[in-house]
Amino acid sequence: MDLQTKLRQEARKLLEEKLVDVVIGYEDEGAPLRTTPCFITDPQDVDRLVWNPFCDHNLARYLTARKDKAAVVAKGCDTRAIVVLINENQIERKNVNILGMPCGGIVDRKKIYNHLKNGDVREAVLKDKVITVKGLEFTADLMVDDFLADCCLSCRHRNPVLCDVQIGENLPPLDVKDEYKKIKQLEESTSEERWEYFRKTLSKCIRCYACREACPLCYCQQCFTDQNFPAWVGKTTDISDTIVFHIMRAFHTTGRCVDCGACERSCPNNVDIRMLTKKIAKDVKELFGDEAGLQLEEKAPLSFYNEDDPQDFIK
Amino acid sequence: MAPRIGVYVCHCGGNISEVVDIQKVMESLEGPVDVVQIKDHEHICSEVGQKLILNDIKENKLDRVVIAACSPQFQGITFMKTMEHAGLSPYVLEMANIREQCSWPHYDYPQEATKKAIDLTKMSLAKARLDIPLEKKVIPIGKRVLIIGGGIAGIQAALDLGDAGFQVYLVEKDPSIGGKMAQLSKTFPTEDCAACILSPKMADVPNNPNIKLMTSTEVKDISGYIGNYQVTVTRKALYVDPDKCTCCDKCVEACPVTVPNEYDEGLTTRKAIYLPSPIAVPHSYILDDKTCLGLFPLACSKCKEVCEPNAIDYDVYPTEEKFTVDTIIVATGFDIYDARQKRVYGLGKYENVFNALEMERMLAYAGEGKPLKDIGNRIAFIQCVGSRDEQVEHEYCSRVCCMYATKLACLLNRERPGKEIYIFYTDLRAYGKGFEEYYKRAQSEGIKYIRGRVAEILEDPKTKKLTLRAEDTLSRKIIESEFNTVVLSVGLIPNEGTRHVAGLLGLSRSQDGFLKEAHLKFRPVDTLIEGVFLAGTVQGPKDIPDSVAQAGAASSRAISLMNKGVYEAEPITAQIDESICIGCGMCADVCAYKAIEITVVDAHTGKKTAVVNEFLCKGCGTCAATCRSGAADVIGVSDHQISKMIEVM
Amino acid sequence: MKNAASKYWRIPLDADRVKTPKGKIHILKERCKGCGFCIEYCPRDVLEFSDEFNEKAYHPPRVKDEKLCLCCHLCELVCPEYAIWSTEEKDEELHHP
Numbered sequence A: 001m002d003l004q005t006k007l008r009q010e011a012r013k014l015l016e017e018k019l020v021d022v023v024i025g026y027e028d029e030g031a032p033l034r035t036t037p038c039f040i041t042d043p044q045d046v047d048r049l050v051w052n053p054f055c056d057h058n059l060a061r062y063l064t065a066r067k068d069k070a071a072v073v074a075k076g077c078d079t080r081a082i083v084v085l086i087n088e089n090q091i092e093r094k095n096v097n098i099l100g101m102p103c104g105g106i107v108d109r110k111k112i113y114n115h116l117k118n119g120d121v122r123e124a125v126l127k128d129k130v131i132t133v134k135g136l137e138f139t140a141d142l143m144v145d146d147f148l149a150d151c152c153l154s155c156r157h158r159n160p161v162l163c164d165v166q167i168g169e170n171l172p173p174l175d176v177k178d179e180y181k182k183i184k185q186l187e188e189s190t191s192e193e194r195w196e197y198f199r200k201t202l203s204k205c206i207r208c209y210a211c212r213e214a215c216p217l218c219y220c221q222q223c224f225t226d227q228n229f230p231a232w233v234g235k236t237t238d239i240s241d242t243i244v245f246h247i248m249r250a251f252h253t254t255g256r257c258v259d260c261g262a263c264e265r266s267c268p269n270n271v272d273i274r275m276l277t278k279k280i281a282k283d284v285k286e287l288f289g290d291e292a293g294l295q296l297e298e299k300a301p302l303s304f305y306n307e308d309d310p311q312d313f314i315k
Numbered sequence B: 001m002a003p004r005i006g007v008y009v010c011h012c013g014g015n016i017s018e019v020v021d022i023q024k025v026m027e028s029l030e031g032p033v034d035v036v037q038i039k040d041h042e043h044i045c046s047e048v049g050q051k052l053i054l055n056d057i058k059e060n061k062l063d064r065v066v067i068a069a070c071s072p073q074f075q076g077i078t079f080m081k082t083m084e085h086a087g088l089s090p091y092v093l094e095m096a097n098i099r100e101q102c103s104w105p106h107y108d109y110p111q112e113a114t115k116k117a118i119d120l121t122k123m124s125l126a127k128a129r130l131d132i133p134l135e136k137k138v139i140p141i142g143k144r145v146l147i148i149g150g151g152i153a154g155i156q157a158a159l160d161l162g163d164a165g166f167q168v169y170l171v172e173k174d175p176s177i178g179g180k181m182a183q184l185s186k187t188f189p190t191e192d193c194a195a196c197i198l199s200p201k202m203a204d205v206p207n208n209p210n211i212k213l214m215t216s217t218e219v220k221d222i223s224g225y226i227g228n229y230q231v232t233v234t235r236k237a238l239y240v241d242p243d244k245c246t247c248c249d250k251c252v253e254a255c256p257v258t259v260p261n262e263y264d265e266g267l268t269t270r271k272a273i274y275l276p277s278p279i280a281v282p283h284s285y286i287l288d289d290k291t292c293l294g295l296f297p298l299a300c301s302k303c304k305e306v307c308e309p310n311a312i313d314y315d316v317y318p319t320e321e322k323f324t325v326d327t328i329i330v331a332t333g334f335d336i337y338d339a340r341q342k343r344v345y346g347l348g349k350y351e352n353v354f355n356a357l358e359m360e361r362m363l364a365y366a367g368e369g370k371p372l373k374d375i376g377n378r379i380a381f382i383q384c385v386g387s388r389d390e391q392v393e394h395e396y397c398s399r400v401c402c403m404y405a406t407k408l409a410c411l412l413n414r415e416r417p418g419k420e421i422y423i424f425y426t427d428l429r430a431y432g433k434g435f436e437e438y439y440k441r442a443q444s445e446g447i448k449y450i451r452g453r454v455a456e457i458l459e460d461p462k463t464k465k466l467t468l469r470a471e472d473t474l475s476r477k478i479i480e481s482e483f484n485t486v487v488l489s490v491g492l493i494p495n496e497g498t499r500h501v502a503g504l505l506g507l508s509r510s511q512d513g514f515l516k517e518a519h520l521k522f523r524p525v526d527t528l529i530e531g532v533f534l535a536g537t538v539q540g541p542k543d544i545p546d547s548v549a550q551a552g553a554a555s556s557r558a559i560s561l562m563n564k565g566v567y568e569a570e571p572i573t574a575q576i577d578e579s580i581c582i583g584c585g586m587c588a589d590v591c592a593y594k595a596i597e598i599t600v601v602d603a604h605t606g607k608k609t610a611v612v613n614e615f616l617c618k619g620c621g622t623c624a625a626t627c628r629s630g631a632a633d634v635i636g637v638s639d640h641q642i643s644k645m646i647e648v649m
Numbered sequence C: 001m002k003n004a005a006s007k008y009w010r011i012p013l014d015a016d017r018v019k020t021p022k023g024k025i026h027i028l029k030e031r032c033k034g035c036g037f038c039i040e041y042c043p044r045d046v047l048e049f050s051d052e053f054n055e056k057a058y059h060p061p062r063v064k065d066e067k068l069c070l071c072c073h074l075c076e077l078v079c080p081e082y083a084i085w086s087t088e089e090k091d092e093e094l095h096h097p
């Protein structure tokens, strides 16, 4: 039985037995290369649920501020986000039912568009790892694996780290060659080059806050960017403001970001948001040996002090 | 209504005015309607100056005061009192430090200094506009003290406080009080027998009606704040009723289990049921359930069979006790450095290498005419083992080793004449009262002091004699000589119990790992936690006289707090904007004072937010810096105030 | 001696002067039904399963280190088959605890 069928079965069971009030998953609304989050409350609707490499949203986003019991379809990275949310008091473990999906990676649409030189995709059909895309004047067969999102290429947690029901067998760990290749390149460049790089990518930001909305961990009641008493950061799209916004947002993810890549995929202007968050995750891992969202009841690495914490920054 | 602010710019008798153009500073402040008056003064801290402020507050109906003068660390308190005299909250006073932060360091740049003075004063003005007239929080405070650790420091503090009529809870984790001093043979420099001078004091403890002694007890949890510390302790099960036990020793004879005796540093054995030491207080046998053959199920029960007064009861369990105290004295003492880590000295490998505490015990036995072992005639002491040693990360001097080695050497020498005793030292420190004289006497008695670090010790596997190789750094000769016994003068290190208590109370530690005092010079027994004091070696290596002195100091600090009946706490504390807070708990995690708890504030919606306990909060602002959404802030130094200060710069 | 590796590494200097009872263990192998109670409960960890089979095809216990036995008789008490017991060696020979 394929995973999608299994998933639907599991969802039906949960709803029929009234173990949950809602199942949060993905559905296909017909737009090519996409799925949409859906909220299913009636067991009869479970066949709307789909599971494919276009299920790119991090549905942990929808778990905060709920009072009902929800089942959620969650990939490895999504389950890590859920763990962080539980640790940060945002969800109660007993109120979520995690349908864990071992995930071989999801497709980054933008890579396909780039590949097609922005040709307008009208239709996409997936069959056995091959996507047949059709536009007005072209048809092409593309391999899923050639268009995986960057974060999936260096994914170390493809299987759920926490779940109530796991749909399908565990996948073998990915042979990640150089998780931090791009970061290392950036680290090795001169400060002028780095500045130029960040200036270039961050000046594309139009302050739409899609990244913030997509991020499961950006759940603050009032974001620092929205505050004006005191106003921590200006509201313009001038580079001086966008850079402060992105650096601060990245800092706020320190020790929390699970590298699901939702922010970067949501960005309409292709800002390299993950370069900041991934660099911080790398530092946290190197300095404190910590990876976010792997364990319940784990304290965030910056919220406690150990005697052997690195201190070389104190000069 | 706009505030009415009065500004004073001080000349500080030329200290400021010789560099900073006071006139310009005053002119720069003119304009805003809320600045009601701007005055300068030669010495605003003088009595005349203070009167001027008092007068102006009354006449001009000032409700904020800005003083551009010296550091608030220096005269802040003076002016806060002036504010109080005038009937204003001391927290609507702002000081711009245009001396230490301006005229002094920028002496050679008067123009720039003037500019900076203007900036600093304007910033204070901006902050003053948003100041809130905070009131000091008054906490009632009673007369109950918790003393953790029953070494000489804890005992002394308990007796001082008990005699003064305070209710003392003395908690000791071991079965007897006395600490390390109870293990010593004699004490330098007077060579009083340690047990003789200590045991009367130990005996006074249970006899004092104001002291509740709890031995074999550990502190499990402490919460609350000065005047209201909630303490939970766990009391081990001892299985022997001290009221019934007649100390007949029959159970000991019956008990089949032998284990190393802690009191003798493992040099002798004890049974699983035993008297902790001959001078133990409380003086009763106890059963050590960790080494007993077994109580659940009962494996042996030989002790109970022979116990005539029926004092042994196996059906007892550890208990928890809770009580409330107003102040706490931490006197958890020290541990000795485990010299096995210094492999070259062979402790743990060679049977004739001892640490100093073992030698104390051997001498105590020898003093009673029951030597444990013949230690031969040639004895070497090696100083600074685990002290002043960067390799083992103990850079500090342990302060007592030079003298205790001298003491042990003298005692050994006198015990049986004909001994040759060498002390290998790096530097000899005889700083205390009577120490230098003692050292001189030891030399005259024939103890040989050799300046040089010992490189290694080798054991003859057959004779077990030790060959010691060292360089005499004074004569630059290599010494290689055979000894019967080597004593390692081990340093004092912070112990596990202290770490535990420091964690419970959120006490900070100095670089060396000992607990940190609030101010090394002026508040040596206070900690940064209100109502918590330090006594004895928990704060750093020291000898008995210093430990006792510190215990006295700690108890008098505690008394002076408690005698007032109320405690006035700073009103500058963290504040949570509940409408913004999402209860992520980051602030609670980082708060060193455990002042924040995540609490359900709306039962209906289940909304959780951070809640600050204003008595525990020290206003350090760590939560404010941590909170991602800016919900946490510090009243009196708010983000808003600071951003306004930055704006006017 | 317990704790040997931890803080107290030395054989106590009075070790040759302290006397502890010395137990001798007797096992009736054929009675044993291999429940392992004696092995499990022995506070001194004196016993272990042997490799041999008895008539009933169980592994009876065997003595690992008789020096450790303090003759507390617990094995005797817990054995459901009365297959094991200890007696105290009365010889006055001193031995290491």
Ligand SMILES: Cc1cc2nc3c(=O)[nH]c(=O)nc-3n(C[C@H](O)[C@H](O)[C@H](O)COP(=O)(O)OP(=O)(O)OC[C@H]3O[C@@H](n4cnc5c(N)ncnc54)[C@H](O)[C@@H]3O)c2cc1C
Pocket: B148, B149, B150, B151, B152, B153, B154, B171, B172, B173, B174, B177, B178, B179, B180, B181, B184, B186, B187, B188, B189, B217, B218, B219, B331, B332, B333, B334, B335, B336, B356, B357, B360, B400, B404, B407, B495, B496, B497, B498, B500, B501, B535, B536, B537, B538, B542, B543, B544, B545, B547
């Ligand atoms: C070998 C040697 C020789 C010395 N000779 C001399 C000398 O001749 N003259 C001299 O003046 N000084 C001498 N000293 C120094 C002297 O021992 C100390 O100054 C003194 O013992 C310090 O007493 P204290 O109460 O601070 O600590 P301690 O004696 O260590 O007492 C601390 C007590 O607290 C208890 N405790 C620890 N943690 C907890 C906890 N979490 N809960 C409850 N209880 C706890 C401990 O069990 C202990 O009883 C010598 C030291 C050494 C090592």
Ligand code: SF4
Pocket: B251, B254, B255, B256, B257, B271, B272, B273, B287, B288, B291, B292, B293, B294, B300, B301, B302, B303, B304
């Ligand atoms: S019951 Fe425990 S303490 Fe008592 S004699 Fe037996 S082994 Fe010793």
Ligand code: SF4
Pocket: B576, B580, B581, B582, B583, B584, B585, B586, B587, B588, B609, B610, B626, B627, B628, B629, B630, B631, B632
């Ligand atoms: S860190 Fe901020 S948002 Fe989080 S609980 Fe504390 S005050 Fe609330």
